[in-house]
Amino acid sequence: MDPLLPSGMHIIPTELFDLRPDTDIDFDLLHPQPVHGVKNIWFFWHSGYASMHPYTQRTVRAWHRRFTKQGWTVRVIDRRPGSKSNIAEFLDITDPALFPRAFIDETITGPYALQHTSDLVRWPLLLRYGGVYADVGMMQIGDLDKLWNETIANPNSPYEVISYTPSGQGHYSLCNYFLAALPDNALFARCHRLLLALWAADGGKTGTEGMHASPLLSGVPLMGGEFTITDDDGTLIGPDEVSRMLTDYIIQGQVATAVMGLVDTEDNWDGPAYCVEHFYAIEFMEGSQLINELTAWNGQEAFDLLSLSLPKEGREESDEQKKANEIVQACLSRSFGFKLAHGLILRVNKVTLGSLWRDNPGSDVVPGTYAAWLRHGITYWNQDTVPGQVALSLIHPTKVGRLLIACGMDFCHDGP
Secondary structure, X not given: OOOOOOOOEEEOOHHHOOOOOHHHHHHHHHOOOXXXXXXXXXXXXXXXXXXXXXXXXXXXXXXXXHHHHHOOEEEEEEOOOOOOOEHHHOOOOOOOOOOOHHHHOOOOOOOOHHHHHHHHHHHHHHHHHOEEEEOOXXXXXXXXXXXXXXXXXXXXXXXXXXXXXXXXXXXXXXXXXXXXXXXXXXXXXXXXXXXXXXXXXXXXXXXXXXXXXXXXXXXXXXXXXXXXXXXXXXXXXXXXXXXXXXXXXXXXXXXXXXXXXXXXXXXXXXXHHHHHHHEEEEEHXXXXXXXXXXOOXXXXXXXXXXXXXXXOOOOOOOHHHHHHHHHHHHHHHHOOEEEOOOOOHHHHHOOOHHHHXXXXXXXXXXXXXXXXXXXXHHHHEEEOOOOOOOOOOOOOOOEEOOOOOOOOOOOOEOOO
16 A cells, blocks of 8 residues: 555556556547547647646646546547647537637637637537536546446436535535536526627627626626735735626636526526535535645645655654645545636736646656645545535525526516
């Protein structure tokens, strides 16, 4: 038994693990198989797998090694002309029922255009083919196959959607960096319709700026609310404006919250009842952000701790090494995954573990470090049990009326 193997984990049996060299794994990822079932793991990187940062390539390889022997197919979809992984090989990218005009014409603008491009492929892929969509920065730790088989793939299970959710809120939400469902899922189908409607407003949007204020999202609280940002010129941006910016940035999550809180009797849709019965919700902080919680979202501290070398044989750990040990042990044994943060958060925290791994190539796999231990565990080990779920209580609807009609009209009103 590996002395570094945390309690509650086991080494993945050889017959369930792809031991081939990285070059062979990369060949498979660059030559995707046709879709032949629902056990699909989807990623998106606009310019293709070969151009991804090395640390995210390692993450995707780990998914491939761990799950392909159990019937999953891992694909990194892109928009690179001539690529076998181009989204056009899997979906009709000219269909306005699937994509907004800005996606079709490749005219999405703004500093986060590529993030919003990836947002727009998630629900169409899952609605057509099913499976799991994950960000390339999503490091899988727990037993995805076991959880899938016990929930979504189990005809006797009521659960139809798996994702992460913050607990203790008065509304429902999910984390779009990990989404799982069978094709034609009722929740995701309505979410996608609403998202397309936001992009179609005012003759067609080319970015998400201002979408938080759409009357179609009336009654849904904005995200954040406690953060401030100091701009490059020293200007302080207050929490209200940051909240609006964050909501526009994660507009897909805002859309999901709206649909999860919607009651549309004409469409036979009761979002709160659906979520209580059919949403397998994993608590997002424990389940996918534990390293950040244990370092108070200090990316530099997380990077520095994980970059430490383990003590040499016969030497005791220093206080910093003990904290790094605690982080790795906790993440591997308690979290279902870990999401490396990038994007808008860098305007708040300046650096994150993910941004520092990106800017320091190879720092996540330096032999003998705590980072390499974490990487090894994520690749070669699995948890003994599936994650627990957040107990969702039935909430009042945030909106009662039609999905694509704004509240305030005679036939649409806010929930109590």
